Amino acid sequence: MGCSIIKDYIISDGKGSCKPFFLEQPTAIQGMIFMLCKGGKLSMKINSIEYTIRKYSLLTLLSGSICETIEISDDFTFEFLFYSIDFSFELNIPVNIDLLEKVSRFPVVNLAEVQFESMLDFHSFMAKHHGNEEHKFREHLAKNLLASFMTEMCNIYGEPREHKSYSDVYGRRAEIYRHFCKLLIEYIKKERTVQFYADKICICPKYLSQLIKQISGKPIMEWINGSTIIIIKSMLKTSPMSISQIADELNFPNPSFFGYYFKKHTGMTPLRYRES
Structure with a gap:
Protein backbone atom coordinates (compact mmCIF):
# COMPACT_ATOMS: atom_id res chain seq x y z
CA MET A 1 0.00 0.00 0.00
CA GLY A 2 2.70 2.50 0.97
CA CYS A 3 1.12 5.90 1.46
CA SER A 4 -2.01 7.68 0.22
CA ILE A 5 -2.76 11.39 0.58
CA ILE A 6 -5.96 13.42 0.25
CA LYS A 7 -5.50 17.10 1.07
CA ASP A 8 -4.10 17.10 4.63
CA TYR A 9 -5.16 13.51 5.38
CA ILE A 10 -2.46 10.83 5.16
CA ILE A 11 -2.87 7.11 5.70
CA SER A 12 0.02 4.66 5.50
CA ASP A 13 1.22 1.18 6.39
CA GLY A 14 4.60 2.65 7.35
CA LYS A 15 6.38 1.24 4.30
CA GLY A 16 8.11 3.10 1.51
CA SER A 17 9.05 6.77 1.68
CA CYS A 18 6.03 7.95 3.67
CA LYS A 19 7.52 7.81 7.16
CA PRO A 20 5.92 9.67 10.07
CA PHE A 21 7.77 12.96 10.48
CA PHE A 22 7.45 12.79 14.27
CA LEU A 23 9.64 9.66 14.40
CA GLU A 24 12.50 11.41 12.62
CA GLN A 25 12.87 14.55 14.74
CA PRO A 26 11.42 16.38 17.77
CA THR A 27 8.03 17.71 16.75
CA ALA A 28 5.13 19.82 17.93
CA ILE A 29 2.14 18.01 16.40
CA GLN A 30 -0.18 20.14 14.27
CA GLY A 31 -3.08 17.77 13.70
CA MET A 32 -4.15 14.31 14.89
CA ILE A 33 -2.08 11.12 14.64
CA PHE A 34 -3.07 7.50 15.23
CA MET A 35 -0.50 4.70 15.09
CA LEU A 36 -1.00 0.95 15.45
CA CYS A 37 2.18 -0.91 16.40
CA LYS A 38 2.47 -4.33 14.74
CA GLY A 39 5.86 -5.27 16.19
CA GLY A 40 9.11 -4.04 17.68
CA LYS A 41 9.45 -1.26 20.22
CA LEU A 42 9.42 2.53 20.28
CA SER A 43 10.37 4.69 23.26
CA MET A 44 9.07 8.24 23.00
CA LYS A 45 8.64 11.33 25.14
CA ILE A 46 5.19 12.87 24.79
CA ASN A 47 4.82 16.19 26.57
CA SER A 48 7.96 15.36 28.59
CA ILE A 49 6.63 11.98 29.81
CA GLU A 50 8.30 8.82 28.52
CA TYR A 51 6.14 6.07 27.00
CA THR A 52 6.86 2.67 25.46
CA ILE A 53 4.98 1.58 22.33
CA ARG A 54 5.12 -2.11 21.46
CA LYS A 55 3.06 -4.75 19.66
CA TYR A 56 -0.71 -4.21 20.12
CA SER A 57 -0.19 -0.60 21.27
CA LEU A 58 -2.36 2.23 19.97
CA LEU A 59 -0.64 5.63 19.99
CA THR A 60 -2.80 8.75 19.73
CA LEU A 61 -1.23 12.21 19.49
CA LEU A 62 -3.42 15.29 19.87
CA SER A 63 -2.68 18.57 18.17
CA GLY A 64 -0.25 20.54 20.31
CA SER A 65 1.49 17.45 21.67
CA ILE A 66 5.26 17.76 21.90
CA CYS A 67 7.03 14.49 21.12
CA GLU A 68 10.57 13.20 20.70
CA THR A 69 11.76 9.71 19.80
CA ILE A 70 14.19 8.29 22.35
CA GLU A 71 14.82 4.86 20.85
CA ILE A 72 13.30 2.80 18.06
CA SER A 73 14.07 -0.86 17.36
CA ASP A 74 15.08 -2.07 13.90
CA ASP A 75 12.05 -4.37 13.76
CA PHE A 76 9.53 -1.65 14.65
CA THR A 77 6.54 -1.97 12.29
CA PHE A 78 3.35 0.06 12.30
CA GLU A 79 0.48 1.60 10.40
CA PHE A 80 -0.62 5.18 10.93
CA LEU A 81 -2.88 7.98 9.81
CA PHE A 82 -2.60 11.74 10.16
CA TYR A 83 -4.99 14.57 9.45
CA SER A 84 -4.61 18.31 9.94
CA ILE A 85 -6.78 20.56 12.08
CA ASP A 86 -8.22 22.15 8.92
CA PHE A 87 -9.22 18.73 7.58
CA SER A 88 -10.84 17.81 10.91
CA PHE A 89 -13.17 20.80 10.59
CA GLU A 90 -14.56 19.24 7.41
CA LEU A 91 -15.52 16.00 9.20
CA ASN A 92 -18.38 17.51 11.20
CA ILE A 93 -17.61 15.22 14.14
CA PRO A 94 -18.82 16.60 17.49
CA VAL A 95 -15.90 17.33 19.81
CA ASN A 96 -15.92 14.89 22.70
CA ILE A 97 -14.23 16.73 25.56
CA ASP A 98 -14.11 13.60 27.74
CA LEU A 99 -12.37 11.69 24.94
CA LEU A 100 -9.77 14.43 24.45
CA GLU A 101 -9.11 14.48 28.19
CA LYS A 102 -8.56 10.72 28.30
CA VAL A 103 -6.29 10.75 25.24
CA SER A 104 -4.19 13.55 26.73
CA ARG A 105 -3.76 11.50 29.91
CA PHE A 106 -3.26 8.13 28.18
CA PRO A 107 -1.78 8.66 24.69
CA VAL A 108 -0.63 5.03 24.61
CA VAL A 109 -3.18 2.25 25.10
CA ASN A 110 -2.35 -1.47 25.00
CA LEU A 111 -5.15 -3.34 23.25
CA ALA A 112 -6.19 -6.96 23.46
CA GLU A 113 -5.08 -8.96 20.41
CA VAL A 114 -8.62 -9.35 19.04
CA GLN A 115 -9.34 -5.64 19.46
CA PHE A 116 -6.02 -4.69 17.88
CA GLU A 117 -6.58 -6.94 14.85
CA SER A 118 -10.05 -5.43 14.44
CA MET A 119 -8.58 -1.91 14.41
CA LEU A 120 -5.88 -3.02 11.98
CA ASP A 121 -8.49 -4.51 9.62
CA PHE A 122 -10.47 -1.27 9.82
CA HIS A 123 -7.34 0.76 9.07
CA SER A 124 -6.50 -1.46 6.07
CA PHE A 125 -10.05 -1.09 4.75
CA MET A 126 -9.77 2.70 5.08
CA ALA A 127 -6.41 2.69 3.31
CA LYS A 128 -7.74 0.61 0.41
CA HIS A 129 -10.51 3.09 -0.36
CA HIS A 130 -8.40 6.12 0.51
CA GLY A 131 -5.92 5.11 -2.19
CA ASN A 132 -8.50 4.42 -4.90
CA GLU A 133 -8.05 7.54 -7.05
CA GLU A 134 -10.65 6.35 -9.58
CA HIS A 135 -13.47 6.38 -7.03
CA LYS A 136 -15.82 9.24 -7.94
CA LYS A 164 -4.91 3.89 38.03
CA SER A 165 -4.92 7.50 36.91
CA TYR A 166 -3.11 10.30 38.67
CA SER A 167 -6.49 11.46 39.98
CA ASP A 168 -7.04 8.14 41.72
CA VAL A 169 -3.75 8.49 43.57
CA TYR A 170 -3.20 12.23 44.04
CA GLY A 171 -6.68 13.80 43.96
CA ARG A 172 -6.67 17.61 43.80
CA ARG A 173 -2.90 17.72 43.26
CA ALA A 174 -3.37 15.68 40.09
CA GLU A 175 -5.75 18.32 38.75
CA ILE A 176 -3.09 20.98 39.31
CA TYR A 177 -0.52 18.75 37.61
CA ARG A 178 -2.73 18.27 34.53
CA HIS A 179 -3.49 21.99 34.47
CA PHE A 180 0.24 22.70 34.43
CA CYS A 181 0.78 20.24 31.55
CA LYS A 182 -1.94 21.92 29.48
CA LEU A 183 -0.54 25.37 30.19
CA LEU A 184 2.93 24.19 29.23
CA ILE A 185 1.70 23.05 25.81
CA GLU A 186 -0.16 26.33 25.31
CA TYR A 187 2.48 28.82 26.46
CA ILE A 188 5.88 27.10 26.14
CA LYS A 189 6.81 29.13 23.06
CA LYS A 190 6.67 32.34 25.08
CA GLU A 191 6.90 31.59 28.81
CA ARG A 192 9.63 29.72 30.69
CA THR A 193 9.34 30.78 34.34
CA VAL A 194 7.77 28.89 37.23
CA GLN A 195 6.21 32.17 38.38
CA PHE A 196 4.18 32.48 35.18
CA TYR A 197 2.64 29.00 35.45
CA ALA A 198 2.06 29.34 39.19
CA ASP A 199 0.22 32.62 38.61
CA LYS A 200 -1.96 30.99 35.95
CA ILE A 201 -2.93 28.22 38.39
CA CYS A 202 -3.24 30.70 41.28
CA ILE A 203 -0.77 28.98 43.61
CA CYS A 204 2.69 29.95 44.83
CA PRO A 205 5.74 28.91 42.75
CA LYS A 206 7.29 26.92 45.59
CA TYR A 207 4.19 24.76 46.04
CA LEU A 208 3.87 24.18 42.28
CA SER A 209 7.53 23.11 42.08
CA GLN A 210 7.12 20.69 44.99
CA LEU A 211 3.91 19.25 43.56
CA ILE A 212 5.32 18.65 40.07
CA LYS A 213 8.42 16.96 41.50
CA GLN A 214 6.31 14.78 43.81
CA ILE A 215 3.93 13.56 41.11
CA SER A 216 6.23 13.31 38.09
CA GLY A 217 9.57 12.66 39.76
CA LYS A 218 11.15 15.48 37.73
CA PRO A 219 11.91 19.08 38.77
CA ILE A 220 9.57 21.58 37.16
CA MET A 221 12.42 23.30 35.28
CA GLU A 222 13.24 19.99 33.59
CA TRP A 223 9.70 20.03 32.23
CA ILE A 224 9.98 23.63 31.06
CA ASN A 225 13.47 23.38 29.58
CA GLY A 226 12.85 19.95 28.06
CA SER A 227 9.69 21.12 26.28
CA THR A 228 11.44 24.28 25.09
CA ILE A 229 14.35 22.33 23.61
CA ILE A 230 11.99 20.01 21.72
CA ILE A 231 10.20 23.02 20.22
CA ILE A 232 13.54 24.59 19.23
CA LYS A 233 14.79 21.35 17.65
CA SER A 234 11.57 21.00 15.69
CA MET A 235 11.77 24.56 14.38
CA LEU A 236 15.45 24.27 13.49
CA LYS A 237 14.74 21.18 11.39
CA THR A 238 11.41 22.12 9.82
CA SER A 239 11.05 25.91 9.77
CA PRO A 240 12.47 28.14 7.00
CA MET A 241 13.02 30.89 9.59
CA SER A 242 16.55 32.01 10.40
CA ILE A 243 18.03 31.27 13.82
CA SER A 244 17.53 34.92 14.79
CA GLN A 245 13.88 34.74 13.75
CA ILE A 246 13.36 31.54 15.75
CA ALA A 247 14.93 33.20 18.80
CA ASP A 248 12.52 36.10 18.43
CA GLU A 249 9.53 33.82 17.82
CA LEU A 250 10.29 31.95 21.05
CA ASN A 251 10.63 35.16 23.05
CA PHE A 252 14.37 34.98 23.76
CA PRO A 253 15.94 38.39 24.50
CA ASN A 254 18.50 38.03 21.69
CA PRO A 255 20.09 35.41 19.38
CA SER A 256 23.21 35.23 21.57
CA PHE A 257 21.29 34.13 24.65
CA PHE A 258 19.22 31.77 22.49
CA GLY A 259 22.44 30.10 21.31
CA TYR A 260 23.79 29.90 24.85
CA TYR A 261 20.54 28.37 26.13
CA PHE A 262 20.40 25.75 23.38
CA LYS A 263 24.05 24.75 23.73
CA LYS A 264 23.73 24.52 27.53
CA HIS A 265 20.96 21.93 27.19
CA THR A 266 22.11 20.03 24.09
CA GLY A 267 25.88 20.44 23.89
CA MET A 268 25.78 21.95 20.40
CA THR A 269 24.98 25.27 18.76
CA PRO A 270 21.66 25.83 16.95
CA LEU A 271 23.48 26.06 13.61
CA ARG A 272 25.33 22.80 14.17
CA TYR A 273 22.09 21.05 15.11
CA ARG A 274 20.30 22.47 12.05
CA GLU A 275 23.07 21.22 9.76
CA SER A 276 23.41 17.80 11.43
Whole structure:
Protein backbone atom coordinates (compact mmCIF):
# COMPACT_ATOMS: atom_id res chain seq x y z
CA MET A 1 0.00 0.00 0.00
CA GLY A 2 2.70 2.50 0.97
CA CYS A 3 1.12 5.90 1.46
CA SER A 4 -2.01 7.68 0.22
CA ILE A 5 -2.76 11.39 0.58
CA ILE A 6 -5.96 13.42 0.25
CA LYS A 7 -5.50 17.10 1.07
CA ASP A 8 -4.10 17.10 4.63
CA TYR A 9 -5.16 13.51 5.38
CA ILE A 10 -2.46 10.83 5.16
CA ILE A 11 -2.87 7.11 5.70
CA SER A 12 0.02 4.66 5.50
CA ASP A 13 1.22 1.18 6.39
CA GLY A 14 4.60 2.65 7.35
CA LYS A 15 6.38 1.24 4.30
CA GLY A 16 8.11 3.10 1.51
CA SER A 17 9.05 6.77 1.68
CA CYS A 18 6.03 7.95 3.67
CA LYS A 19 7.52 7.81 7.16
CA PRO A 20 5.92 9.67 10.07
CA PHE A 21 7.77 12.96 10.48
CA PHE A 22 7.45 12.79 14.27
CA LEU A 23 9.64 9.66 14.40
CA GLU A 24 12.50 11.41 12.62
CA GLN A 25 12.87 14.55 14.74
CA PRO A 26 11.42 16.38 17.77
CA THR A 27 8.03 17.71 16.75
CA ALA A 28 5.13 19.82 17.93
CA ILE A 29 2.14 18.01 16.40
CA GLN A 30 -0.18 20.14 14.27
CA GLY A 31 -3.08 17.77 13.70
CA MET A 32 -4.15 14.31 14.89
CA ILE A 33 -2.08 11.12 14.64
CA PHE A 34 -3.07 7.50 15.23
CA MET A 35 -0.50 4.70 15.09
CA LEU A 36 -1.00 0.95 15.45
CA CYS A 37 2.18 -0.91 16.40
CA LYS A 38 2.47 -4.33 14.74
CA GLY A 39 5.86 -5.27 16.19
CA GLY A 40 9.11 -4.04 17.68
CA LYS A 41 9.45 -1.26 20.22
CA LEU A 42 9.42 2.53 20.28
CA SER A 43 10.37 4.69 23.26
CA MET A 44 9.07 8.24 23.00
CA LYS A 45 8.64 11.33 25.14
CA ILE A 46 5.19 12.87 24.79
CA ASN A 47 4.82 16.19 26.57
CA SER A 48 7.96 15.36 28.59
CA ILE A 49 6.63 11.98 29.81
CA GLU A 50 8.30 8.82 28.52
CA TYR A 51 6.14 6.07 27.00
CA THR A 52 6.86 2.67 25.46
CA ILE A 53 4.98 1.58 22.33
CA ARG A 54 5.12 -2.11 21.46
CA LYS A 55 3.06 -4.75 19.66
CA TYR A 56 -0.71 -4.21 20.12
CA SER A 57 -0.19 -0.60 21.27
CA LEU A 58 -2.36 2.23 19.97
CA LEU A 59 -0.64 5.63 19.99
CA THR A 60 -2.80 8.75 19.73
CA LEU A 61 -1.23 12.21 19.49
CA LEU A 62 -3.42 15.29 19.87
CA SER A 63 -2.68 18.57 18.17
CA GLY A 64 -0.25 20.54 20.31
CA SER A 65 1.49 17.45 21.67
CA ILE A 66 5.26 17.76 21.90
CA CYS A 67 7.03 14.49 21.12
CA GLU A 68 10.57 13.20 20.70
CA THR A 69 11.76 9.71 19.80
CA ILE A 70 14.19 8.29 22.35
CA GLU A 71 14.82 4.86 20.85
CA ILE A 72 13.30 2.80 18.06
CA SER A 73 14.07 -0.86 17.36
CA ASP A 74 15.08 -2.07 13.90
CA ASP A 75 12.05 -4.37 13.76
CA PHE A 76 9.53 -1.65 14.65
CA THR A 77 6.54 -1.97 12.29
CA PHE A 78 3.35 0.06 12.30
CA GLU A 79 0.48 1.60 10.40
CA PHE A 80 -0.62 5.18 10.93
CA LEU A 81 -2.88 7.98 9.81
CA PHE A 82 -2.60 11.74 10.16
CA TYR A 83 -4.99 14.57 9.45
CA SER A 84 -4.61 18.31 9.94
CA ILE A 85 -6.78 20.56 12.08
CA ASP A 86 -8.22 22.15 8.92
CA PHE A 87 -9.22 18.73 7.58
CA SER A 88 -10.84 17.81 10.91
CA PHE A 89 -13.17 20.80 10.59
CA GLU A 90 -14.56 19.24 7.41
CA LEU A 91 -15.52 16.00 9.20
CA ASN A 92 -18.38 17.51 11.20
CA ILE A 93 -17.61 15.22 14.14
CA PRO A 94 -18.82 16.60 17.49
CA VAL A 95 -15.90 17.33 19.81
CA ASN A 96 -15.92 14.89 22.70
CA ILE A 97 -14.23 16.73 25.56
CA ASP A 98 -14.11 13.60 27.74
CA LEU A 99 -12.37 11.69 24.94
CA LEU A 100 -9.77 14.43 24.45
CA GLU A 101 -9.11 14.48 28.19
CA LYS A 102 -8.56 10.72 28.30
CA VAL A 103 -6.29 10.75 25.24
CA SER A 104 -4.19 13.55 26.73
CA ARG A 105 -3.76 11.50 29.91
CA PHE A 106 -3.26 8.13 28.18
CA PRO A 107 -1.78 8.66 24.69
CA VAL A 108 -0.63 5.03 24.61
CA VAL A 109 -3.18 2.25 25.10
CA ASN A 110 -2.35 -1.47 25.00
CA LEU A 111 -5.15 -3.34 23.25
CA ALA A 112 -6.19 -6.96 23.46
CA GLU A 113 -5.08 -8.96 20.41
CA VAL A 114 -8.62 -9.35 19.04
CA GLN A 115 -9.34 -5.64 19.46
CA PHE A 116 -6.02 -4.69 17.88
CA GLU A 117 -6.58 -6.94 14.85
CA SER A 118 -10.05 -5.43 14.44
CA MET A 119 -8.58 -1.91 14.41
CA LEU A 120 -5.88 -3.02 11.98
CA ASP A 121 -8.49 -4.51 9.62
CA PHE A 122 -10.47 -1.27 9.82
CA HIS A 123 -7.34 0.76 9.07
CA SER A 124 -6.50 -1.46 6.07
CA PHE A 125 -10.05 -1.09 4.75
CA MET A 126 -9.77 2.70 5.08
CA ALA A 127 -6.41 2.69 3.31
CA LYS A 128 -7.74 0.61 0.41
CA HIS A 129 -10.51 3.09 -0.36
CA HIS A 130 -8.40 6.12 0.51
CA GLY A 131 -5.92 5.11 -2.19
CA ASN A 132 -8.50 4.42 -4.90
CA GLU A 133 -8.05 7.54 -7.05
CA GLU A 134 -10.65 6.35 -9.58
CA HIS A 135 -13.47 6.38 -7.03
CA LYS A 136 -15.82 9.24 -7.94
CA PHE A 137 -16.54 10.04 -4.30
CA ARG A 138 -13.10 9.23 -2.92
CA GLU A 139 -12.77 12.24 -0.62
CA HIS A 140 -16.33 11.96 0.69
CA LEU A 141 -15.86 8.25 1.39
CA ALA A 142 -12.52 8.86 3.11
CA LYS A 143 -14.11 11.42 5.44
CA ASN A 144 -16.96 9.10 6.37
CA LEU A 145 -14.62 6.19 7.05
CA LEU A 146 -12.45 8.43 9.20
CA ALA A 147 -15.52 9.54 11.14
CA SER A 148 -16.33 5.86 11.75
CA PHE A 149 -12.76 5.26 12.90
CA MET A 150 -13.12 8.11 15.39
CA THR A 151 -16.31 6.52 16.70
CA GLU A 152 -14.38 3.32 17.38
CA MET A 153 -11.74 5.40 19.16
CA CYS A 154 -14.46 6.74 21.45
CA ASN A 155 -15.42 3.15 22.24
CA ILE A 156 -11.81 2.17 23.06
CA TYR A 157 -11.25 5.12 25.37
CA GLY A 158 -14.67 4.61 26.91
CA GLU A 159 -13.55 1.25 28.28
CA PRO A 160 -12.06 1.21 31.79
CA ARG A 161 -8.26 1.16 31.81
CA GLU A 162 -6.40 -1.30 33.99
CA HIS A 163 -4.02 1.21 35.51
CA LYS A 164 -4.91 3.89 38.03
CA SER A 165 -4.92 7.50 36.91
CA TYR A 166 -3.11 10.30 38.67
CA SER A 167 -6.49 11.46 39.98
CA ASP A 168 -7.04 8.14 41.72
CA VAL A 169 -3.75 8.49 43.57
CA TYR A 170 -3.20 12.23 44.04
CA GLY A 171 -6.68 13.80 43.96
CA ARG A 172 -6.67 17.61 43.80
CA ARG A 173 -2.90 17.72 43.26
CA ALA A 174 -3.37 15.68 40.09
CA GLU A 175 -5.75 18.32 38.75
CA ILE A 176 -3.09 20.98 39.31
CA TYR A 177 -0.52 18.75 37.61
CA ARG A 178 -2.73 18.27 34.53
CA HIS A 179 -3.49 21.99 34.47
CA PHE A 180 0.24 22.70 34.43
CA CYS A 181 0.78 20.24 31.55
CA LYS A 182 -1.94 21.92 29.48
CA LEU A 183 -0.54 25.37 30.19
CA LEU A 184 2.93 24.19 29.23
CA ILE A 185 1.70 23.05 25.81
CA GLU A 186 -0.16 26.33 25.31
CA TYR A 187 2.48 28.82 26.46
CA ILE A 188 5.88 27.10 26.14
CA LYS A 189 6.81 29.13 23.06
CA LYS A 190 6.67 32.34 25.08
CA GLU A 191 6.90 31.59 28.81
CA ARG A 192 9.63 29.72 30.69
CA THR A 193 9.34 30.78 34.34
CA VAL A 194 7.77 28.89 37.23
CA GLN A 195 6.21 32.17 38.38
CA PHE A 196 4.18 32.48 35.18
CA TYR A 197 2.64 29.00 35.45
CA ALA A 198 2.06 29.34 39.19
CA ASP A 199 0.22 32.62 38.61
CA LYS A 200 -1.96 30.99 35.95
CA ILE A 201 -2.93 28.22 38.39
CA CYS A 202 -3.24 30.70 41.28
CA ILE A 203 -0.77 28.98 43.61
CA CYS A 204 2.69 29.95 44.83
CA PRO A 205 5.74 28.91 42.75
CA LYS A 206 7.29 26.92 45.59
CA TYR A 207 4.19 24.76 46.04
CA LEU A 208 3.87 24.18 42.28
CA SER A 209 7.53 23.11 42.08
CA GLN A 210 7.12 20.69 44.99
CA LEU A 211 3.91 19.25 43.56
CA ILE A 212 5.32 18.65 40.07
CA LYS A 213 8.42 16.96 41.50
CA GLN A 214 6.31 14.78 43.81
CA ILE A 215 3.93 13.56 41.11
CA SER A 216 6.23 13.31 38.09
CA GLY A 217 9.57 12.66 39.76
CA LYS A 218 11.15 15.48 37.73
CA PRO A 219 11.91 19.08 38.77
CA ILE A 220 9.57 21.58 37.16
CA MET A 221 12.42 23.30 35.28
CA GLU A 222 13.24 19.99 33.59
CA TRP A 223 9.70 20.03 32.23
CA ILE A 224 9.98 23.63 31.06
CA ASN A 225 13.47 23.38 29.58
CA GLY A 226 12.85 19.95 28.06
CA SER A 227 9.69 21.12 26.28
CA THR A 228 11.44 24.28 25.09
CA ILE A 229 14.35 22.33 23.61
CA ILE A 230 11.99 20.01 21.72
CA ILE A 231 10.20 23.02 20.22
CA ILE A 232 13.54 24.59 19.23
CA LYS A 233 14.79 21.35 17.65
CA SER A 234 11.57 21.00 15.69
CA MET A 235 11.77 24.56 14.38
CA LEU A 236 15.45 24.27 13.49
CA LYS A 237 14.74 21.18 11.39
CA THR A 238 11.41 22.12 9.82
CA SER A 239 11.05 25.91 9.77
CA PRO A 240 12.47 28.14 7.00
CA MET A 241 13.02 30.89 9.59
CA SER A 242 16.55 32.01 10.40
CA ILE A 243 18.03 31.27 13.82
CA SER A 244 17.53 34.92 14.79
CA GLN A 245 13.88 34.74 13.75
CA ILE A 246 13.36 31.54 15.75
CA ALA A 247 14.93 33.20 18.80
CA ASP A 248 12.52 36.10 18.43
CA GLU A 249 9.53 33.82 17.82
CA LEU A 250 10.29 31.95 21.05
CA ASN A 251 10.63 35.16 23.05
CA PHE A 252 14.37 34.98 23.76
CA PRO A 253 15.94 38.39 24.50
CA ASN A 254 18.50 38.03 21.69
CA PRO A 255 20.09 35.41 19.38
CA SER A 256 23.21 35.23 21.57
CA PHE A 257 21.29 34.13 24.65
CA PHE A 258 19.22 31.77 22.49
CA GLY A 259 22.44 30.10 21.31
CA TYR A 260 23.79 29.90 24.85
CA TYR A 261 20.54 28.37 26.13
CA PHE A 262 20.40 25.75 23.38
CA LYS A 263 24.05 24.75 23.73
CA LYS A 264 23.73 24.52 27.53
CA HIS A 265 20.96 21.93 27.19
CA THR A 266 22.11 20.03 24.09
CA GLY A 267 25.88 20.44 23.89
CA MET A 268 25.78 21.95 20.40
CA THR A 269 24.98 25.27 18.76
CA PRO A 270 21.66 25.83 16.95
CA LEU A 271 23.48 26.06 13.61
CA ARG A 272 25.33 22.80 14.17
CA TYR A 273 22.09 21.05 15.11
CA ARG A 274 20.30 22.47 12.05
CA GLU A 275 23.07 21.22 9.76
CA SER A 276 23.41 17.80 11.43
